[in-house]
Amino acid sequence: xxxxxxxxxxxxxxxxxxxADPALPGxxxxxxxRLPARVTNYWRLRAASWGVVAAGLTTWWAIGVDWFDPVVxxxxxxxxxxxxxxxxxxxxxxxxxxxxxxxxxxxxxxLQHGWLVRTRTVIPMNRVQHLKSEQGLLARRFRLSDVHIHxxxxxxxxxxxxxxxxxxxxxxxxxxxxxxxxx
Numbered sequence: 472x473x474x475x476x477x478x479x480x481x482x483x484x485x486x487x488x489x490x491a492d493p494a495l496p497g498x499x500x501x502x503x504x505r506l507p508a509r510v511t512n513y514w515r516l517r518a519a520s521w522g523v524v525a526a527g528l529t530t531w532w533a534i535g536v537d538w539f540d541p542v543v544x545x546x547x548x549x550x551x552x553x554x555x556x557x558x559x560x561x562x563x564x565x566x567x568x569x570x571x572x573x574x575x576x577x578x579x580x581x582l583q584h585g586w587l588v589r590t591r592t593v594i595p596m597n598r599v600q601h602l603k604s605e606q607g608l609l610a611r612r613f614r615l616s617d618v619h620i621h622x623x624x625x626x627x628x629x630x631x632x633x634x635x636x637x638x639x640x641x642x643x644x645x646x647x648x649x650x651x652x653x654x
Contacts, residue, residue: 495593496574497581503572510631513613514564520609522555573629575640577647580620582629598622599648602641606634620644 496502529551533544566586573582580594603619610616616637618629632640644650 495581496576496579497572497583497591499574502574502576504574504636505572506568506631507615507633507636508568509613510615511564511568513610513615513631514567515560517609518555518559518563522552522560525555526552568631575643575647580627580644582627592627594620594622594627596644596648598624599644599650601650602644604637604641 526548529548533541533548536544538544539547563586567584570586570589571582571584573580575581578596580596580599581591583589583591599620599622601621603621604616605619606616610631611634614634615631616634618632618637618640620627620629629637629640
């Protein structure tokens with residue numbers, strides 16, 4: 472750092488100027504880590520799986536109730552199918568991957584996610600209480616894993632990391648946060 476006071480307010484969310492030291496690890500685009508390309512297929516298959524379930528349930532609902540006109544019921548089924556298959560499985564995953572990044576420094580974890588609403592989260596290392604990794608059956612097939620970073624305020628999930636990168640990330644954050652490995 473240059474000895475300047477920490478940035479606050481609107482200045483903190485603005486990207487660092489060229490040549491200036493970045494205030495947050497993610498302000499430097501070269502320090503940002505992206506998810507592997509295969510995560511888009513994983514998210515597509517996961518969304519399509521939920522789409523099959525949603526289409527089945529909404530079809531069952533449309534057949535079984537007579538609250539609305541049949542045209543309205545089948546429009547609801549069509550919208551559910553459209554949401555899960557077109558938005559959730561075809562359009563969303565590549566956009567979601569392109570907009571997600573994370574960066575780690577000795578002092579904090581900085582990540583951005585979301586495509587309809589972008590969220591940037593900064594977690595100070597001294598606030599990390601414990602880490603958890605999770606890998607479901609489908610994620611295991613794609614060699615992907617999720618890392619949950621827990622603080623007193625809640626948890627942040629990095630979804631869709633390469634499983635080897637997730638193990639390295641857990642080890643690195645554990646060392647930087649001073650977490651004991653009691654296992």
